[in-house]
Amino acid sequence: MDNKKVEWLPHLEGSIPEDVQRYTLSLYCISLEAWRRGITLTFISSKRNKGNTLYKLSYKGKEHIFSVSRGDLVPRGAIQICLKKHTTKKHLLKAGVSTPEGADFSKESSDTELIKYANTLGYPVVLKPIDGASGHGVIANIEDEGEFRQALQYVRHELNYPELIVEKHFTGQDYRIYVIDNKVVGAVSRIPANVIGNGKNTVKELIEIKKKIRNKNPALSNSTIKSDQEMKNMLSEIGYTLSSVPKEGERVFLKSKNNISAGGDPVDVTDELTPKIKEVAIEATKSIPGLVQAGVDVMVNKDKGTGVVLEINSRPSIRAHLFPMEGKARDVPKAIIDYYFPETKESYKNISYYYEFQDVYELLQSGVVKEVSIPDIPKGSVSATRFIITGNFRKRSYAKWVQKQAVNLDLHGSIRFLTNSRCSIVISGSTKSVGEFRKVIKSESPRKTRVRKVVEKSRKSPVKIGFEIVQFEESDGFNSIKREERREREKTEFVLKKDYKKKLKESEYYKGKYQSIKDSKSWAITKPIRVISKVVGNSLRNKSDKK
Numbered sequence: 001m002d003n004k005k006v007e008w009l010p011h012l013e014g015s016i017p018e019d020v021q022r023y024t025l026s027l028y029c030i031s032l033e034a035w036r037r038g039i040t041l042t043f044i045s046s047k048r049n050k051g052n053t054l055y056k057l058s059y060k061g062k063e064h065i066f067s068v069s070r071g072d073l074v075p076r077g078a079i080q081i082c083l084k085k086h087t088t089k090k091h092l093l094k095a096g097v098s099t100p101e102g103a104d105f106s107k108e109s110s111d112t113e114l115i116k117y118a119n120t121l122g123y124p125v126v127l128k129p130i131d132g133a134s135g136h137g138v139i140a141n142i143e144d145e146g147e148f149r150q151a152l153q154y155v156r157h158e159l160n161y162p163e164l165i166v167e168k169h170f171t172g173q174d175y176r177i178y179v180i181d182n183k184v185v186g187a188v189s190r191i192p193a194n195v196i197g198n199g200k201n202t203v204k205e206l207i208e209i210k211k212k213i214r215n216k217n218p219a220l221s222n223s224t225i226k227s228d229q230e231m232k233n234m235l236s237e238i239g240y241t242l243s244s245v246p247k248e249g250e251r252v253f254l255k256s257k258n259n260i261s262a263g264g265d266p267v268d269v270t271d272e273l274t275p276k277i278k279e280v281a282i283e284a285t286k287s288i289p290g291l292v293q294a295g296v297d298v299m300v301n302k303d304k305g306t307g308v309v310l311e312i313n314s315r316p317s318i319r320a321h322l323f324p325m326e327g328k329a330r331d332v333p334k335a336i337i338d339y340y341f342p343e344t345k346e347s348y349k350n351i352s353y354y355y356e357f358q359d360v361y362e363l364l365q366s367g368v369v370k371e372v373s374i375p376d377i378p379k380g381s382v383s384a385t386r387f388i389i390t391g392n393f394r395k396r397s398y399a400k401w402v403q404k405q406a407v408n409l410d411l412h413g414s415i416r417f418l419t420n421s422r423c424s425i426v427i428s429g430s431t432k433s434v435g436e437f438r439k440v441i442k443s444e445s446p447r448k449t450r451v452r453k454v455v456e457k458s459r460k461s462p463v464k465i466g467f468e469i470v471q472f473e474e475s476d477g478f479n480s481i482k483r484e485e486r487r488e489r490e491k492t493e494f495v496l497k498k499d500y501k502k503k504l505k506e507s508e509y510y511k512g513k514y515q516s517i518k519d520s521k522s523w524a525i526t527k528p529i530r531v532i533s534k535v536v537g538n539s540l541r542n543k544s545d546k547k
Contacts, residue, residue, distance in 0.1 A: 007328040014461035015354040021221050023051030025319040026069045028357055031055050033333035035377055036351055037344045042373040045364040053361060056371075057340070064340050069332075070315040071340050075290040082288060082314040085130050085165055095287035098280060098308045100299075102167025104130055111152055117166055118148045124169035127151045129161035137161050141169050170308045172301040174258055175269060177281040178321060178332055180293040181339045184278045186321040186330030187270045193225045193255040193263030197246025203235065204242040207254070214263075219319035225263035230255060266320030268327025277307045284309045293336065350377050352384065352428060353412065355465045375465055378412070384428035384459040387441055390421060391451040398423070399469045401446040406467040409433040414468040428463040 020028045034057045035041040044054040065072045086104035128138040139151040178186040195206035214220040231254045258264040281296040295316025300307040318332045411429035
């Protein structure tokens with residue numbers, strides 16, 4: 001694949017931590033957009049998986065709680081409708097929105113009833129679970145009764161989906177269209193796993209090349225293309241094997257389904273949407289009472305210019321819009337924050353910083369705290385630079401000394417030792433503070449440290465909030481500290497409110513946890529993350545459940 005076809009959002013470059021991938025990207029990029037505008041960002045303990053962590057956005061007395069991409073302006077009733085495909089279909093039909101003809105069947109319906117209906121409806125048909133997700137259990141383009149019986153046995157009795165929908169198959173391309181505030185802000189087509197020939201490499205070699213490209217994409221990493229019998233069958237149908245060499249520009253499909261998790265490609269098609277298809281997606285969203293934002297799955301027949309709505313997701317992942325394999329990324333996070341906080345549309349957005357999510361998530365999962373707020377992003381004019389220091393170091397003491405200077409000057413960045421005698425220091429903050437740090441680093445040093453050379457280099461990439469000591473090897477005099485132990489010991493210093501401190505004293509376990517946090521230093525940031533101790537009340541839980 002030609003990487004030149006891909007155009008990602010420049011303000012996200014260098015801003016996505018390595019451990020933020022796939023499903024977690026949605027919440028991270030939306031919360032990052034808000035945080036960079038000066039909106040306070042707080043994560044809420046909810047014992048959910050990482051990608052579904054609840055987060056709260058607050059600005060000048062206004063507050064909204066989000067789950068993934070969905071904010072609390074989406075009412076519970078709309079969520080419940082979207083969760084059931086058959087109720088969604090009823091609302092679509094009532095609003096006059098084009099959707100495939102079909103019927104739903106309860107668990108009391110016999111297999112014979114479904115088979116009879118499929119025969120009456122006429123083939124090809126689609127069989128899918130009423131409450132399925134991510135395309136699981138969906139069998140499309142079933143061409144005769146024999147195939148339908150096999151599909152029914154698989155979906156109903158092997159996958160255990162007793163409640164099913166049978167509907168007419170519509171020939172076209174599967175589009176996911178994102179709608180918010182009655183506007184289409186992005187659309188992707190999901191195409192099955194494939195490789196594009198170059199006239200030189202075999203299919204097997206092209207798959208390995210494609211895997212490397214996918215692993216560089218935050219939305220697709222670890223969504224590998226597996227070599228299995230289905231792939232061999234697909235290749236056999238066109239007279240190919242894994243050893244065949246496709247010609248230049250030839251796209252060879254390897255799977256029949258378009259699931260991204262199975263190696264499918266998200267391709268941006270926003271600019272290809274006709275006004276008619278946009279209107280279909282918007283009207284579909286409006287057909288669900290109160291649904292102000294949604295991902296609408298539309299099957300589009302480009303030759304005829306028609307489209308039918310397959311389903312609506314009230315909490316869709318937006319990762320494919322942000323990191324397509326082909327085409328232009330769409331700034332869906334901006335559209336979402338614009339809608340929820342319109343007063344910040346013209347606010348200064350500081351893209352010089354990003355925040356670490358993994359440490360926050362681990363702390364929430366530990367049960368020590370109920371909420372964690374990310375420090376407010378630095379305001380005003382900021383600058384960043386990088387120093388390469390050469391000298392004789394006692395690494396631990398020098399790193400701690402540098403960290404102390406940075407914290408005292410309200411600066412962010414990191415120190416990383418490149419060799420036993422060289423280290424790299426990244427620093428960012430107000431221009432004045434950076435200047436003061438420059439003077440200190442060139443003229444001072446801790447005891448038993450001799451700095452021989454200081455070289456300053458430009459720094460343009462975003463800097464992680466806080467100051468971090470990173471990349472110590474076991475051989476560099478740190479007593480072979482394991483990475484996990486080091487990470488735990490060097491976590492950010494958190495400031496706990498007095499009422500929660502009292503609760504911590506009631507338990508030796510929590511005392512130990514609190515002490516480990518107090519003793520840790522890896523972020524040691526200028527305005528420590530505030531751990532808010534209040535228990536999330538029923539009203540908050542009810543509010544968050546509405547997502």
